[in-house]
Amino acid sequence: xxxxxxxxxxxxxxxxxxxxxxxxxxxxxxxxxxxxxxxxxxxxxxxxxxxxxxxxxxxxxxxxxxxxxxxxxxxxxxxxxxxxxxxxxxxxxxxxxxxxxxxxxxxxxxxxxxxxxxxxxxxxxxxxxxxxxxxxxxxxxxxxxxxxxxxxxxxxxxxxxxxxxxxxxxxxxxxxxxxxxxxxxxxxxxxxxxxxxxxxxxxxxxxxxxxxxxxxxxxxxxxxxxxxxxxxxxxxxxxxxxxxxxxxxxxxxxxxxxxxxxxxxxxxxxxxxxxxxxxxxxxxxxxxxxxxxxxxxxxxxxxxxxxxxxxxxxxxxxxxxxxxxxxxxxxxxxxxxxxxxxxxxxxxxxxxxxxxxxxxxxxxxxxxx
Numbered sequence: 001x002x003x004x005x006x007x008x009x010x011x012x013x014x015x016x017x018x019x020x021x022x023x024x025x026x027x028x029x030x031x032x033x034x035x036x037x038x039x040x041x042x043x044x045x046x047x048x049x050x051x052x053x054x055x056x057x058x059x060x061x062x063x064x065x066x067x068x069x070x071x072x073x074x075x076x077x078x079x080x081x082x083x084x085x086x087x088x089x090x091x092x093x094x095x096x097x098x099x100x101x102x103x104x105x106x107x108x109x110x111x112x113x114x115x116x117x118x119x120x121x122x123x124x125x126x127x128x129x130x131x132x133x134x135x136x137x138x139x140x141x142x143x144x145x146x147x148x149x150x151x152x153x154x155x156x157x158x159x160x161x162x163x164x165x166x167x168x169x170x171x172x173x174x175x176x177x178x179x180x181x182x183x184x185x186x187x188x189x190x191x192x193x194x195x196x197x198x199x200x201x202x203x204x205x206x207x208x209x210x211x212x213x214x215x216x217x218x219x220x221x222x223x224x225x226x227x228x229x230x231x232x233x234x235x236x237x238x239x240x241x242x243x244x245x246x247x248x249x250x251x252x253x254x255x256x257x258x259x260x261x262x263x264x265x266x267x268x269x270x271x272x273x274x275x276x277x278x279x280x281x282x283x284x285x286x287x288x289x290x291x292x293x294x295x296x297x298x299x300x301x302x303x304x305x306x307x308x309x310x311x312x313x314x315x316x317x318x319x320x321x322x323x324x325x326x327x328x329x330x331x332x333x334x335x336x337x338x339x340x341x342x343x344x345x346x347x348x349x350x351x352x353x354x355x356x357x358x359x360x361x362x363x364x365x366x367x368x369x
Contacts, residue, residue, distance in 0.1 A: 147182025
């Protein structure tokens with residue numbers, strides 16, 4: 001019997017190459033070298049697609065090693081899909097420390113790639129435009145409910161059950177073979193509008209979990225609450241709380257922003273207050289509070305598990321009936337064949353008897369005399 005999929009939280013990390021369209025139409029349209037058949041932008045995009053994932057994995061493993069977490073070293077964020085000049089990663093989060101390592105590795109990779117672009121911009125004397133940069137977005141989603149995994153190839157069959165533990169585990173080792181659907185996924189893509197080269201927009205559920213990490217000094221940047229915004233197609237008639245991770249690297253711009261906040265009376269976001277606000281928001285909007293504890297499963301998942309078990313039992317009974325029916329039909333066919341064989345044996349026996357009797361009669365009688 002298949003196993004009910006366990007509750008899990010998946011982290012999604014999106015990195016987008018900002019200003020790439022203008023770059024492709026402008027300076028990037030020129031050929032880098034006479035011997036290179038491609039324009040400059042092709043080489044730059046290749047560097048992005050190859051370099052960013054490799055750096056993210058390396059930084060993740062280095063942080064895991066530093067934290068002495070050998071159990072998660074082979075569980076870095078993996079590429080889920082690419083959309084234009086955007087790469088989206090995802091992975092299952094094992095615990096709060098695993099989440100910390102993923103987020104800090106992502107922040108560090110964004111910082112490193114941004115610095116590399118700036119360095120090449122200076123060294124290449126204007127080959128790269130000032131507007132070419134990277135920005136990041138992060139969110140989490142709960143599976144197998146209320147969000148779902150869908151096999152793209154449909155090679156994995158799960159009878160009539162929507163999902164199994166084997167199915168979900170496969171989606172984590174090979175996310176590119178699956179699609180992930182649900183409101184949390186839609187929300188994640190929508191909040192990317194509020195990301196920038198100096199800030200990572202994060203979902204409310206992720207912000208809730210990061211509050212404890214920030215309070216414990218396990219987050220390399222500060223959380224900042226940016227107010228509420230309407231997310232088209234996600235929050236019908238309602239506003240959504242926007243929280244960002246402050247990733248401003250330039251010390252001068254950072255100083256300007258701090259002075260501006262003071263001038264405008266904008267208080268620094270306090271982690272405990274942000275968490276309390278988000279908890280109240282979840283309660284008011286009937287949003288599931290994310291959990292990384294195996295002993296504290298959300299009510300929605302428990303309801304799902306009960307329904308899954310009932311469906312699995314029905315499937316098992318249905319399969320049993322089908323197998324029993326097939327066995328009975330096979331037995332009937334054997335009996336029919338046996339009966340047919342018996343009839344043929346009787347016919348042959350009677351025929352043999354008649355032939356013997358006929359041959360035993362006197363010749364005169366056989367000739368009718």
